[in-house]
Amino acid sequence: MHDVIIIGGGAAGFYAAIQIAESAPDLKVVILEKGKEVLSKVKVSGGGRCNVTHAEFDPNELINSYPRGSKELLGPFHKHGTGDTVAFFEERGIQLKIEEDGRMFPITDSSQTVIDFFQSETERLGVKVLKHSAVTNILPLDLKNDEKAWEITTIKGTYTSKKILVATGSNPKIWKLLENLGHTLEPAVPSLFTFNIKDERISGIPGVSTYAKVELLKRTFNPKITIKLSSEVPDEALLVSEGPLLITHWGMSGPAILRLSAWGARILNEYGYRFRIRVNWLPDYHKGAVLPLLLEIKDMEAKKTVLRTKAVDIPRRLWTNLVRASGLNGDTKWADASKKQLQLLAEQLTECAFLVEGKSTFKEEFVTAGGVDLKEINFKTFxxxxxxxxYFAGEVINVDAITGGFNFQNAWTGAFIAAQGIISK
Known part of the structure; x- marks a missing residue:
């Protein structure tokens, strides 16, 4: 009989195991990992550098990075937030650094630093780590004197434990076992992904990055209709995101796109990842404000070509593509640009519509929305x-975040509070 069995050898599982073993060294703790390696997601996080957390220390602000679970995480973040995570690692010799965008990494810039620490620490504390131990069944047991326990069956054997912590992320087999136990699980859908777009306006300029506002538009789209009707009602945005946007070989990425993919995870799944977006390359302006600016430049720079005279603060290669998309060729001088052409250019700069046809995983950091229904979890103990x-911790519950270390912070917080709940009960 074990005291605690942790299912899942990832970030949340190891963090919880260390918390339990340090606070209650007499408890027998075992981690069951289905694969041949543990902490695989830690290894690839942050491009192999391990984005441990984000330098947002105010729980009221921190929750704003969670499309699902923000309300439920406010209390837990007050108990064990970013500052507590930083202290945990630094007190144990893992120094962290803050980058300009707020992401926090080990000063070694290597995820192996964190992996080695977790493995050596669990070994020091006597936590057993059993690899190649995929769980095939979980059953509650009734013992004598009305005591309860758990029977966990793996491909290698059967174990019994007084308490279990599930920290398996979006493992469909474990989710099915949890459903069999009576839990409700929200279906898993991708949360962080980039957009696949084929469009001349962003063709041939991969690597171009600029600050932009991106809006998700309603699904209705007819590529055959290119003329705007006078009676047409302007598209209202379903979701809006603002931040750096990166043009790639396959379409668009960057924080503005990733945030939109996170908040729109379920909508975009329903759309089959074929949808429309509208990009404002000048988020401080709208079309009506840009046109007078272009008309003013028309008078001031009359003899210069539109293509070579970048009128606004966007990357030159992007400006060139948008100018051409407005029907202005390379030789057109500002004096010769018609008001209609400049109206089209103002529209390209502020209301640039694209059809997205598919998605791509953001690097190796595959994050899903979905998991155990939050109403079925006591967030004072997880x-x-x-x-x-x-108990639960990490992405097995219906909580997910934007990129930047926030998903790991959810794992650390849930693991800590679950460990305290396990110890105190």
Whole structure:
């Protein structure tokens, strides 16, 4: 009989194991990992540098980076937030640094630093780590004197434990077992992804990055209709995101796109990842404000070509493509540009519509929306409300975040509070 079995050898599982073993060294703790390696997601995080957390220390601000779970995480972040995470690692010799965008990494710039620490620390504390131990069944047991326990069956054997912590992320087999136990699980859909777009306006300029506002538009799209009707109602945005946008070989990426993919995860899944976006390359302006600016430049720079006279603060290669998309060729001088052409250019700069046809995973950092229904979890302990002595941490619950270390912070916080719940009960 074990005291605690942790299912899942990832970030949340190891963090919880260390917390339990340090606070209650007499408890027998085991980690069951289905694969041949542990901490695989830690290894690839942040391009192999491990984006440990984000330098946002105010829980009220921190929750704004979670499309799902923000309300539920406010209390937990007050108990164990970013500052507590930083202290945990630095007190144990893992020094962290803050980058300009707020992401925090080990000063070694290597995820192996974190992996080696977790493995050596669990070994020092006597936590058993059993690899190649995929769980095939989880059953509650009734013991003598009305005591409860758990029976966990793996491909290698069967184990019993007083308490279990599930920290398996979006493992569909584990999710099915949790459903069999009576839990409700929100279906998993991708959360962080880039947009696949084939369009001349962004063709041939991969690597161009600029600050932009991106809006998700309603699904209705007819590529055959190119003339705007006078009675047409302007598209209203379903979601809006603002930030750096990166043009890639396959379409668009960058924080503005990734945020939109996170907040729109379920909508975009329903759309089959074929949808429309509208980009304002000058987020401080709207079309009506840009046109007078272009008309003014027309008078001031009359003899210069539109293509070579960049009128606004966007990358030159992007300006060139947008000018051409407005029907202005390379030889057109500002004096010869018609008002209609400049109206089209103002529209390209502020209301640039694109058809997205598919998605691509953001680097190796595959994040999903979905998991155990948040109403079925006690967020003071991260214990199941459905079955006693069953705890959760990490992405197995219906919580996910934008990129930047926020998903790991959810894992650390949930693991800490679950560990405290396990120890105190």
């Amino acid at each position: 214990e199941s409300k459905v079955l006693p002595n069953l």
